[in-house]
Amino acid sequence: MVARNHRVSQGVLLPQGLGSGLANQRILAAANGTAFPSGPARQAECARVLSEDASTWRTSYHKHHFRNLALCASDHHVATQVAQAGIDAAHACFQFISKDGATMSTQELINRTVSSVRQGLGVEVFYTATVKGDEDTASRVALRIPYRGETLQGPQLMALVDGWLAKGVIEASAGESLKGLAGEHAAWLDLRGKHFVVLGAGSQLGPTRTLLELGAVVHAVDLPRPATWRRLISAARGTRGELRFPVRERVAESATDDALADLAGADLLTQAPEVASWICAQAPAETLCIGNYTYLDGAKFVRLAVAADVVQAVVCQVRPDTALALLCSPTECFAVPPEARAAATRRYHQWSLHSLWYAPTRVLSGSRYLEKNEPLEVQLDMRPAEGVEPMKGEVSSVYLQDSYVWTQGNNYAMAKQLQRWRALVARAGGHVVSANVGPASLTHSVLHNRLVAAGMYGCQHFGVEPFEVDTANYVMTALLIHDLCCTTSAAHPSTPLASPLMLFAENSAHGGVWRAAYKTNSVTEVAAVVFLLSAVRPYILGLLAGAAVYNNYQHYSRL
Numbered sequence: 324m325v326a327r328n329h330r331v332s333q334g335v336l337l338p339q340g341l342g343s344g345l346a347n348q349r350i351l352a353a354a355n356g357t358a359f360p361s362g363p364a365r366q367a368e369c370a371r372v373l374s375e376d377a378s379t380w381r382t383s384y385h386k387h388h389f390r391n392l393a394l395c396a397s398d399h400h401v402a403t404q405v406a407q408a409g410i411d412a413a414h415a416c417f418q419f420i421s422k423d424g425a426t427m428s429t430q431e432l433i434n435r436t437v438s439s440v441r442q443g444l445g446v447e448v449f450y451t452a453t454v455k456g457d458e459d460t461a462s463r464v465a466l467r468i469p470y471r472g473e474t475l476q477g478p479q480l481m482a483l484v485d486g487w488l489a490k491g492v493i494e495a496s497a498g499e500s501l502k503g504l505a506g507e508h509a510a511w512l513d514l515r516g517k518h519f520v521v522l523g524a525g526s527q528l529g530p531t532r533t534l535l536e537l538g539a540v541v542h543a544v545d546l547p548r549p550a551t552w553r554r555l556i557s558a559a560r561g562t563r564g565e566l567r568f569p570v571r572e573r574v575a576e577s578a579t580d581d582a583l584a585d586l587a588g589a590d591l592l593t594q595a596p597e598v599a600s601w602i603c604a605q606a607p608a609e610t611l612c613i614g615n616y617t618y619l620d621g622a623k624f625v626r627l628a629v630a631a632d633v634v635q636a637v638v639c640q641v642r643p644d645t646a647l648a649l650l651c652s653p654t655e656c657f658a659v660p661p662e663a664r665a666a667a668t669r670r671y672h673q674w675s676l677h678s679l680w681y682a683p684t685r686v687l688s689g690s691r692y693l694e695k696n697e698p699l700e701v702q703l704d705m706r707p708a709e710g711v712e713p714m715k716g717e718v719s720s721v722y723l724q725d726s727y728v729w730t731q732g733n734n735y736a737m738a739k740q741l742q743r744w745r746a747l748v749a750r751a752g753g754h755v756v757s758a759n760v761g762p763a764s765l766t767h768s769v770l771h772n773r774l775v776a777a778g779m780y781g782c783q784h785f786g787v788e789p790f791e792v793d794t795a796n797y798v799m800t801a802l803l804i805h806d807l808c809c810t811t812s813a814a815h816p817s818t819p820l821a822s823p824l825m826l827f828a829e830n831s832a833h834g835g836v837w838r839a840a841y842k843t844n845s846v847t848e849v850a851a852v853v854f855l856l857s858a859v860r861p862y863i864l865g866l867l868a869g870a871a872v873y874n875n876y877q878h879y880s881r882l
Contacts, residue, residue, distance in 0.1 A: 332420060333420045333421065333422055333424075333593055334419065334420065334590070334592040334593035334594075334595075334626075334630070335417055335418070335419055335429060335592050335593075335595065335626045335627075335629050335630040335633070336417065336418055336419075336420060336626065337416065337417060337418070337622075337626075338416075338418055341416075342377075343621075343622035343625055343733075343734055343737075344377055344380050344381070344733060345377075346416050346417075346625075347380075347384070347625065347733050347734065347736075347737040348372055348373055348375065348380060349373070349412065349416060350409055350412040350413050350416060350737065351372050351384075351387050351388065351391060351409070351737070351740075352368075352369040352371075352372035352373050353369070353408050353409065353411070353412035354391055354405050354406070354408045354409030354412060354744070355368050355369070355371075355372060355387065355390060355391050355394060355405070356368045356369040356408075357404050357405050357407075357408035358394040358395075358401050358404070358405050371387070371390075372387050375387075380733060381732070381733065382729060384733035384736055385656075385725065385727040385729060385736060385844075388656060388727070388736050388740060389656045389723065389725045389727075391405065391409075391740070392656045392657070392658070392723050392824065393699070393701055393723055395747070395823060395824060396658060396701045396703070396721055396723060396822050396823075396824050397701055397702065397703045397721075397822065399751070399820075399823050402747055402751075402823040402824070403747060403748060403751040403823070405744075406743075406744035406745075406747040406748045407744075407748050409740065409741070409744045410632065410741065410744050410745060410748060411430065413429075413629055413632070413741055414428060414429040414430035414433065414629070414632075414633075415428055415430055416428075417429045417626070417629045419431075419432040419595070419596075419633075422593075429595075429629055429630075429633055432595070432596060432633055433633055433636045433637055433640075435596075436596040436599050436600065436633075436637045437637050437640045437641060439596075439600070440599070440600055440603045440637065440641050441641060447600065447601075447604075448571070448594070448597040448600075448601075449569035449570065449571065449589065449597060449598075449601045450569070450570050450571075450572065450573045450574065451567055451568070451569065451570070451601070451605070452567070452568055452569075452570045452574050452578075452583050452586070452587065453565060453566070453567050454556050454559045454560065454565070454566040454567075454580075454583070455559075455565050455566075456535060456559055456560060456561065456562035456563050456564050456565065456566075457560055457561060457562075458536075458561065458562055458563040459563065462563065464509070464512045464513050464537055464538070465477075465505070465509055465512065466480065466501070466504045466505040466509065466512060466801060467480070467797070468480055468483065468794060468797045468798060468801075469791075469793040469794055469797060470483060470791075470794050471791070476505070477505070480501075480505050481502060481505060484498050484501050484502055484505075485498075487788075487832075490786070490788065490835065491663075491666055491786065491835050491837075491838035491839075492762070492788050492832070492833075492834055492835045493831065493832040493833070494660060494662075494663065494828070494829075494830070494831045494832075494833070494837070495660075495662070496829045496830050496831070497759075497802060497830045497831055497832045500801070500802055500805040500809070500830050501798070501801060501802070501805075503805065503809075504801050504804065504805055508805070508808070508809075511804055511805065511808040511809075512537050512801075512804060513537065513538060514534060514537040514538045514539035514564070514804070515538040515539075515563075516538075516540070516609075517538075517539045517540065517612075518539070518540045518542065518605070518606045518609045518610065518611050518612070519534050519539050519540070519541050519542065519611070519612050519613075519614060519648075520541075520542045520544070520602055520605070520611050520612065520613040520614065520638075521534075521541055521542070521543050521544065521614050521616060522544050522591065522613065522614065522615045522616060522617050522631050522634065523544070523545060523615065523616035523617035523618065524541070524543035524544060524545045524555060524568075524616075525545040525546075525548075525551040525552075525554065525555060526545075526616040526617070526618065527764075527766045527767065527792050527796075528616060528650060528761065528764060528766065528792065528795060528796060528799070529614070529616035529796075530614065530616070530796065530799070530800040530803060531543060531555065531558070531566075532558045532562070532796070533796055533797055533800040534564060534800060535558065535559050535562035535563075535564030535565075535566060536562045536563065536564065537563070537564065537804075538562075538563045538564050539564050539565075540564065540565045540567065540606065541559075541564060541565070541566050541567070542567045542568070542602065542605050542606075542611070543555060543566055543567070543568045544568070544569065544588075544589055544591070544598055544602075545588055545589075546588050546589075546590055547571075547587065547588030547589065547590065548588060549581075549584040549585050549587075550584075551588070552568070552583065552584035552587040552588060553580065553581065553584040555568075556580045556583060556584060556587075557580065560580075567605065568587050568588070569587065569588070569589050569598070569601050570583065570586040570587050571586050572586050574586060589601070591617065591627060591630040591631055591634065592623075592626060592627060592630050595630045595631075595633040595634055596633070596637075598634050599633065599634045599637035599638060600637075602634065602638050603637065603638055603641045603642060610644050610645070610646065611638065611642060611645050611646070612645070612646040612647070612648055612755075612757075612807060613634070613635055613638060613645060613646070613647055613648065614647075614648035614649065614650075614803070615631045615635065615647075615648070615649050615742060616650060617631055621732070621734055622734050624734050624735060624738040625734050625737050625738045625741070627738070628737075628738035628739075628741045628742060629741065631742075632741055632742075632745055635647060635745060635749075636745075639749060639752070639754060643753070643754075645754060646754060646755040646756065646757070646807060646814075647745070647746060647749050647754055647755070647756045647757070647758075648756075648757040648758075648803055648806075649742045649743075649745075649746060649756075649757070649758050650759065650761050650799060651739070651742075651743070651758055651759060651760040651761065651827055652739060652760070652761070653726060653760055653761065653762060653763055653833040653834055653836040653837075653843070654726050654727060654728045654731060654763070654836070654843055655726060655727065655736070655739050655743075655760075656723065656724060656725045656726060656727060657723070657724055657726070657760060657824065657827050657828060657831075657837075658721040658722065658723055658724075658822055658824035658825060658827065658828050659698055659721075659722050659723075659724045659828060659837045660722075660828060660837075661722060663698075663722075663724075663837040663838050664697075664698045664722045664724075666838040667696040667697070667698070667837070667838050667839060667840060668697070670786065670838065670839065670840035671695050671696065671840040671841070673840075681693055684849065690845070691845060692845050692846075692848065692849050693841045693845055693846065693849060694841060694842045694844075694845035695840070695841065695842070696724070696839055696840055696841050696842050698722035698723055698724040699722065699723045699724075699725075700720050700721075700722055700723075701720060701721055701722075701723055702719065702720050703719055703720055703721060703821055703822055721821065721822045721824060721825070723824075724837060725842065725844075726836050726837075726842070726843045726844075727843070727844060728843055728844050728847055729844055730847075743758070743827065746758045746826060746827075747823055747826070750814075750816050750823075750826060751816070751823075753816050754816070755806075755807060755814050755815055755816070756814055756816075756826065757802075757803045757806035757807060757814045758814070758826055758827050759799060759802045759803065759806070759827075759829075759830045759831060759832065760827060760831040760832065760833045761790075761795055761798075761799045761832055761833075761834075762788065762789065762790040762795055762798075762832055762833060762834030762835075763779060763782070763787070763789045763790070763834050763836075764789065764790045764791070764792050764795040765779060765789050765790070765791055765792060766792055774851055777850075777851040777854045777855050777858075778847045778848065778850045778851040778854070779850075780850075780854045781849075781850030781851050781852070781853045781854030781855075781857075782835075782846060782847070782850045784850060784853045784854075785839055785840065785841060785846050785850060786835045786838065786839045786840070787834050787835040787836055787839055787843075787846075788834050788835050789834065790834060795832075798832055799832065802830045802832065805830065806830065812829065812830070813825055813826050813828075813829040813830075814826070814829075
């Protein structure tokens, strides 16, 4: 049923009077409840989530997201059901209001858009502009990673990867993948003829530039901001790839880059069906990989996640061979390898001079600060997913780690949860899905907030390495390519997994979070203090030295 609504707002929205916190609770309650047979158990699980009021939800939401992870850990069928229920609840909760005021649920929006595209009646609001790179497409590609002012390849790159492995910055699978791309699988880096759709193409941590440098065709979607598009077009010119993007008017081949930038872009929040239709029409004979790298602050992030999910759902239904990609944050909750858990335990019990203040800080704060990083062990249901060969080996449990940082808020957690749910559902539906955990990175938004930046830099004291943006970008793009090209990677649905959550465990470059001695949320504020104290230490020592000199001068002047 389509209703008429005269509100000025349009696009993906919550119904009037429904706040994002309550909406997030309802979505998570629907997902978690699905893990139980209908009846008292399901009702009790839903009540567990919905019993939180607005004040307690802000500080306890992470427990219910962790509970969702535990419910999905042991059984492939249950994980798929839970993830699908969460997605369905989100699309039933959110509305889409068109320009003319027509209102429908985002689920109805998906259904209508799929039907229109299949009938050749897709909403054709956009034309396509193309910018081809100037670099020689026949030039040989190799894995190169920028790191602290240098570009490393060959033996230097191998040494860097070995150093990260030794420090616990990346997991063994990520190290093997990077080394493989630098060696025997270097040919996978030649992306000529490969097509990627990048939602949030202008994102600092998005793979747009790296994919273009490797020769890919990138179908880019970002807001209609000329400055962003001038930067993307300029970057594309110096690569061997091809940039395609939506424009509002037909453009001549002789159009300048500035003219293209002025017409480029689309707003996912208000134009999700138009963007989905545009993507479905791109390179119809090729396989697409859609990556979601979008972000907004606060409640807008959930709306944006729902809008992006509309696009992905439509394209996956219309083009069943579509692959998906997402970049997971290290500050979520995940199943971690037993080696990571063991490393965290060893570090917790290691003694140093700093232990003299670690223990009192933990005790006096009631473990609010410097809480032990102790992932929860969950026994696995060893029955294989339908149509999938049973796992070989004796993997009988997984370890679940809560790395949420509470100050990021429940909207951030829900937006990332929706992305993970889509990944689980898509993989279960036969789509290739790359969903790797990336490191905390020194983006513009981080560096502009001095307190957050201090926390990031200070985390190095606790074994967590923040990555420079270029380094993170190249590493995570390389791991994405490995996922897509290696048919035995966890990204491929034909690869049996002991737990559905192991999709997010392989090829993790978490920066050290999984192997740190303390939980992330209990470290960030302490890390900021440590960094700020270390920054002012030279000045304090200088003042003390000056005071000592002055004192000596006063002493001897009286003699």
